[in-house]
Amino acid sequence: MSPDGHATAVHGGGAHAAAAHAGHFDSAEQQRESASLGMWVFLVTELMFFGGLFLAYIVYRSAWPEAFGAASHHLDVRLGTFNTIVLIGSSLTMALAVRSAQLGRRQAVVIFLVLTMILGATFLGVKAYEYHHKAVEHLLPGHGFQFEGADPRHASMFFCLYFAMTGLHALHMIVGLGILTVMLIMGARGRFSAAYYNPIECSGLYWHFVDIIWIFLFPLLYLLERHG
Amino acid sequence: MMQDAPLFPEQASTIASQIDNLFFFALGIAAFFSILIALLIVYLGVRYRRRHAAQTGEAPPHGSKAQTVLEITWSVIPFLILMVMFIWGVKIYFTAARPPADAIQFYVVGKQWMWKIQHPEGRREINEMHVPVGRPIKLLMTSEDVIHSFFVPAFRIKQDVLPGRYTTMWFQADKVGTYHLFCSQYCGAEHAKMGGWVVVMEPHEYQAWLAGEKSGQAEFMTGAELFAARACNTCHRPDTSARAPILTGLFGRQVGLQDGRRVAADEAYIRESIIEPQAKIVSGYQPIMPTFKGQLTEEDVIELINYIKGLKAPEGVAR
Amino acid sequence: MSAAPTETGSEPRTHYLNDGYGIKSWLLTTDHKRIAILYLISITVFFALGGLMAVLIRLELATPEGDLFQPDMYNRLFTMHGIFMIFFFLIPGVPAVLGNFFIPIMVGARDLAFPRLNLLSWYIFNIGGIFAFWAMMHGGIDTGWTFYTPYSTTYASTHVLPTALGIFIAGFSSILTGLNFVVTVHRMRAPGLTWFRLPLFVWAMYATSLIIILGTPVVAVTILLVGAERLFGVGIFDPALGGDPLLFQHLFWFYSHPAVYIMVLPSMGVVSEIVPAFARRKIFGYRFIAYSSIALAVLGFLVWGHHMFVAGMSIYAATIFSILSMLVAVPSAIKVFNWTATLYKGAVSWETPMLYALGFIGLFTIGGLTGVMLATLGIDLHVHDTYFIVAHFHYIMVGGAIMGYLGGLHYWWPKITGKLYSRFWSRISAGVIFIGFNVTFLPQFILGYLGMPRRYHSYPPEFQVLNVMSSAGATILGVGYVIPLVYFIWSMRYGKQASSNPWGAVGLEWETTSPPPTHNFETQPVVSRGPYEYPPPKEAPVVA
Known part of the structure; x- marks a missing residue:
């Protein structure tokens, strides 16, 4: 029932059965499936977590389209697009890292993980620059908020939701980088093999999930009604 | 003694008896099923009590048709009763939500922790609302601060009063008297004190009251x-x-x-x-x-x- | 169970309780059974705190004038009563204690899928609890457990943020528990244990876990937004800042209505275990009960709007929420009828767990039927936010969830501790709780219909007689809760040894020893028969 097709395909080749598993599991196979299912369930909760924010955003966006549209013009589409490309690239390198782990290629795992982390850090760097820019423009919601436009209160709401959503996303990226650091160490020590690649597979799921969240955030925040 | 501690609220609006009728219907259903279940439990529990230590119960016949019929029966019957209650409830709710066109409009402003009422003629009062009997009255309500809820038990109606928007409710009092007015949405320290009285008067008395002296009214601009x-x-x-x-x-x-x-x-x-x-x-x-x-x-x-x-x-x- | 022979064999057997002593062996344990005990201790503390506040609330309401506490203090009391009882007792209650202990055993596994996450969830839970406790010690919070905006974000001057943070953190512990259960049920079942051979307790816990996984994150993010509005003064929910307070209510009830099922579904699962065990008869309509648990979990997510019928919602939305809410009554009714039918041609013994379970059925029936009244739009206009609601949800949560929890605790106590408690006192306590509960909450239905709003610190004098009755009942109820605390603790030291199957029940948990060994079973169990099939297999002799 493993939702990711490639995992089962690789299993069976190379060193099999001998892989260690925790005492309360019957087999490494059971452990791997449990970890994978657990990760998917966790991602469902994450989805609901962001879902609440998406809902709030959509409700308010449709209630005050002009204010939200005007506010979204203060976001830099070029930087957003750049970041989207960076993140999609990092998903690719992440997938390659998982693949290399399954094939037991220690060096490739390290290279791809490092690439993923560089891309992730780039994303965060650009995000930090954008945040800084917003602060300079007095677009941080709160007492210092200044907005030249028809409806500053709802523009402030836009930026509040913008910071909440992208901030939580960035927090997930930071956690992701921490996880990848652990994976890097494990990979460098050659802990992954065709029979054991659970942790890096689950980390990959997490990383892809964080990417997908951004794929929704980007059009919602940056692109909607951007024809003006 | 019963007057000091009533067990049932007065009916003082046209909708009160409608709501009470539905309530008694629902209460009858609830009582019937609660007592049925309780009696069944006691009867079956005693009738089939364990008579010796190693006794086990009789296994139900495997996959019997009777069981399926039973399951469907006790799903469908409650469902049908529920639909009756649903339709009846919706009918009353829609009546309560749609004021008649000839209703007199009062304004209500909730504020921590008082109700301010304004009559169409401009007369204002606090924590008291004088209304004529037999006339539909519509309340247009808003709040200065947090959410309140305008609740008159004798009229069987309530409506939350929100800051930043208007909500409405309407009633037609049909019995002269003085009735409790409560705030039923928690609104802070003196929530329990945020209330007063609704005074239902004969129309001519109401007119006299409207025309009466307005002493104690704060100065306000029209x-x-x-x-x-x-x-x-x-x-x-x-x-x-x-x-x-x-x-x-x-x-x-x-x-x-x-x-x-x-x-x-x-x-x-x-x-x-x-x-x-x-x-x-x-x-x-x-x-x-x-x-x-x-x-x-x-x-x-x-x-x-x-x-x-x-x-x-x-x-x-x-x- | 009085004549139960003690475990034969004189050499001390290793089980999970004597497998290591000392504080470290408990605080760093990954054994689901020990973690269940840790949870039991934590939630008992929170239950005691919440109960103490309930006592003070009822004391205040014995007189109409509001002369015992200042209104501020009273508001804090009912708020923290709600928060401790709901977030720190009822929601973790059955899942984290009984579920944690018995799900792995019932599926024939050695532990939950993620034992370390399980321990982590206990720590997270306590950290959340400490935040809430800290807030209480430093003046508390007065928003009501519902945190309605804009009161909570703009007007309340109490410790909203630390309490909200505590609830936020505790939410993650439920998520971890739910996740663990889902994976365990899917992946760790013993050979031969198909889905339709699972005990109904496992089905109920599975349904509960689904609600936890899908609902908790939404309330977490809602709390986060409340925190942001309160901290930075940005407008999300406060209309003065451009927000919409109804959006808060939608988001809040999207979790908090299903949360009711998080509280009561596990207890329904417990009752589904107890009734066949003491009727010694296969449960009536196994599949219907199993599916009705899932139906409740699904429908539970579609009915949140019935908390908002008078909140200013569109009347058409209200109509839809009303009919959906009514549908919830159908699976509930199916359960009640099937439990009752299980007694027919059974061999019913009125042992303590059975008393609690039958009490549950009766009280839950009343709670459920009054819930139908509340879902009826016309009636809700009048009784919304009155004591009618208070009485209704206490019938579900105390009469339902807590009766089920106590029933389960009594049913499995011999398995958990290996000791028997006093048969006499436990039956007394069940009776006292049942009577005390009804005396407390039946008058509140009448009070509610008379129009006494909830969360009132003082009230008109004509409501006093019923309030005094309710307060008197609360005293009886309070005594009823102290009795089990005493005999349970007493039994741990002085109780007779329990056999592996003191009730003569079927189920994997009764096929292992009492208390179970660290890895639950000496040999991997293989399941070859359906649940609740009496008489039990020959290897486990029936003892009464």
Whole structure:
């Protein structure tokens, strides 16, 4: 029932059965499936977590389209697009890292993980620059908020939701980088093999999930009604 | 003794008996099933009590048709009863939600921790609401701060009162008397004290009361005075050179907006146009009006709305 | 169970309780059974705190004037009563204690899928609890457990943020528990244990876990937004800042209505175990009960709007929420009828767990039927936010959830501790709780229909007689809760040894020893028969 097709395909080749598993599991196979299912369930909760924010955003966006549209013009589409490309690239390198782990290629795992982390850090760097820019423009919601436009209160709401959503996303990226650091160490020590690649597979799921969240955030925040 | 500790609330509005009838129906259903289950449990528990230590029960016949029939029966019967209650409930709810066209409109403003009531004639009172018996009365309600809820048990109705928007409710009192008014939505320290009385009077007594002395009333500006004092009249002038829409005859009309939409000029629209003038721009006008947010109390806004409504008909205030 | 022979064999057997002593062996354990005990201790503390506040609330309401506490203090009391009882007792209650202990055993596994996450969830839970406790010690919070905006974000001057943070953190512990259960049920079942051979307790816990996984994150993010509005003064929910307070209510009830099922579904699962065990008869309509648990979990997510019928929602939305809410009554009714039918042609013994279970059925029936009244739009106009609601949800949560929890605790106590408690006192306590509960909450239905709003610190004098009755009942109820605390603790030291199957029940948990060994079973169990099939297999002799 493993939702990711490639995992089962690789299993069976190379060193099999001998892989260690925790005492309360019957087999490494059971452990791997449990970890994978657990990760998917966790991602469902994450989805609901962001879902609440998406809902709030959509409700308010449709209630005050002009204010939200005007506010979204203060976001830099070029930087957003750049970041989207960076993140999609990092998903690719992440997938390659998982693949290399399954094939037991220690060096490739390290290279791809490092690439993923560089891309992730780039994303965060650009995000930090954008945040800084917003602060300079007095677009941080709160007492210092200044907005030249028809409806500053709802523009402030836009930026509040913008910071909440992208901030939580960035927090997930930071956690992701921490996880990848652990994976890097494990990979460098050659802990992954065709029979054991659970942790890096689950980390990959997490990383892809964080990417997908951004794929929704980007059009919602940056692109909607951007024809003006 | 029973008078000191009643077990059932008075009925003092036209909808009260309707709600009570539905309630008694539902209570009858609830009592029937609760007692049925309780009796069944006791009867079966005693009838089939364990008589020796190693006794085991009889296994139900495997996959019997009777069991399926039973399961369907006790799913469908409750479902049908529920649908009766649902339809009956919706009927009452819709009645309660739709005020008759001839209802007199009162204004209610909730504030920590008092109710301010304003009669259509301009008379104001706090924590007391005098109403005539036998006339439908509509309340247009808002809050200055947090959410409150206007609750008159003898009328069997309540409605949350929210800041930043108008909610409505209506009733027709059918029994003269004095009834509790409560706030039923938790609103802070003195929530339990936020209440008072609804006094239902004979129409002539009500008229006398309206005409009576208004001592103890705080000074307030009427809508017309506010309209002048806030310089609304510099732009909203009843002539063609006005920079702002003409307000005469506005209330109840359809207004065309800049973005092509049409909206009804009701109380909520006028309130929004005062508090957030930029939200809806009337087509053909510039968005030049400043916001009055934070400068007018909800009562002031109500006075202004009342004034603008009065600009509608030449014969004056609608009764 | 009085004549139960003690475990034969004189050499001390290793089980999970004597497999290591000392504080470290408990605080760093990954054994689901020990973690269940840790949870039991934590939630008992929170239950005691919440109960103490309930006592003070009822004391205050014995007189109409509000003369015992200042209104501020009273508001804090009912708020913290709600928060401790709901977030720190009822929601973790059955899942984290009984579920944690018995799900792995019932599916024939050695532990939950993620034992370390399980321990982590206990720590997270306590950290959340400490935040809430800290807030209480420093003046508490007065928003009501519902945190309605804009009161909570703009007007309340109490410790909203630390309490909200505590609830936020505790939410993650439920998520971890739910996740663990889902994976365990899917992946760790013993050979031969198909889905339709699972005990109904496992089905109920599975349904509960689904709600936890899908609902908790939404309330977490809602709390986060409340925190942001309160901290930075940005407008999300406060209309004065441009927000919409109804959006808060939608988001809040999207979790908090299903949360009711998080509280009561596990207890329904417990009752589904107890009734067949003491009727010694296969449960009637196994599949219907199993599916009705899932139906409740699904429907539970579609009915949140019935908390908002008078909140200013569109009347058409209200109509839809009303009919959906009514549908919830159907699976509930199916359960009640099937439990009752299980007694027919059974061999019913009125042992303590059975008393609690039958009490549950009766009280839950009343709670459920009054819930139908509340879902009826016309009636809700009058009784919304009155004591009618208070009585209704206490029938569900105390009469339902807590009766089920106590029933389960009594049923499995011999398995958990290996000791028997006093048969006499436990039956007394069940009776006292049942009577005390009804005396407390039946008058509140009448009070509610008379129009006494909830959360009132003082009230008109004509409501006093019923309030005094309710307060008197609360005293009886309070005594009823102290009795089990005493005999349970007493039994741990002085109780007789329990056999592996003191009730003569079927189920994997009764096929291992009492208390179970660290890895639950000496040999991997293989399941070859359906659940609740009496008489039990020959290897486990029936003892009464």
